[in-house]
Amino acid sequence: MQTTRPQESATDVQTAGRRKQKSALEQAGGTKGVIFSALPAVVFVIANNVGGLKVGILAALLVALGIAVERLTRKESLQPALGGVFGVAIAAGISWYTGSAKDFFLIGIWASLAGAVAFVLSVVLRWPLAGLIWNSATGKGTVWRADKRSRRYYDIATLVLAAIFGARFAVQQYLYQADEVGSLGFAKIAMGYPLLAVGFLAVAWAARASDKRLKAAGLLPAKRT
Template sequence: MTSGGGRIQGDLGDEAREPRNTGEQRKPAPALLDQVGGPSGLVYGGLPVIVFVVANSIVGLTPAIIAAIGFALVLGVWRLSRKEPAAQAFSGVFGVAVAGFVANQTGSAKGFFLIGIWTSLVIGVVLLLSVLVRWPLVGLVLNAVTGKGNTWRADKPSLRAYDIATLALTSVFAARFVVQQWLYDENSTGWLAFAKIAMGYPLFGLAFLVILWAARRSNKRLKALTPAP
């Protein structure tokens, strides 16, 4: 190994070493999509929103709030009966309840989307700040979940890849905030529901591809820099 490679190896330290064939095994990291129940979990998350918008157009705000929360509860119980983890089964109930509370307090159907709009802004700002301080959150979270620690930060290409992945995710939340805030100001409740769903799964899917690329690039880099046993 060259002296430059030796310096990188020294920075990476022992944490970058792959487990030896001595019975030591890393637990496989759960796929990100699995954390929300897979593709079906993403679909379930949008159904209460559709119920709210349809009910609001037919019977008004208060019944629509009740319908959305009730539907989310029934959906959660149904998912739980299918042996899905409780956290996944009821993950959307709290969010729907909070959105319904805000809509009730504002007296407007568009208030149902207000928490989500501002949450997008907050998350986008946090992600951007993490890149500016050189601790991109995508790399931090992924490597914490997989138990690899922070050795990736000593490798500039890995750090750069996670910067790009974090910025890709930042752009998703920024786009969601800008578009949905504009629709909120325009009182376009139906289009808000459409934007919430359409700008959720498709955009996150594109960002996920960038995140996957960054993780694979970093893993290859660290593996190549690990001294042979």
């Protein structure tokens, strides 16, 4: 006698898909991953003050490698750890080459400027990155661009992100010019994930407001219960 398996409903499939999706915090490795990401910079500043540049570089690299090994032994996601090791290695290489401790933060400073310019330029070109990235990640495509007000919501969120990245660049570049290595380390941490959380809230607000309008206009399916 042949048995048949009950077909999964569309709601079941959507629910399963949502369960597989990871939040931004989970993709960063959770709260522990956020803390781990800040450790190499903290260790570099402390070790540099105590033992000099070479000691600071070596300590930062060892911490980054230790985090990767710890994740490997716990069978956790290696993506955040490997990204951290790669970033620390490049920063350490630049600092080693120039012989200046402040150059450990050089890539992050100019990456912030590049991010700010990219966000502003995307608004000028009427393709705000907040909307493009969010809707691509959630599988909604570019339907949001059909609604002028939705684009405006994402413009605002994108400009908030541009302001965050611009503030990072302005503050850290000032500290870089002043050769304030310790303050650079503090600014990198304080203006990192805490400010990104503010930016994420702006994007979440824009997405919610846009989805509400698009569902009312029939451009997005209504949420199933």
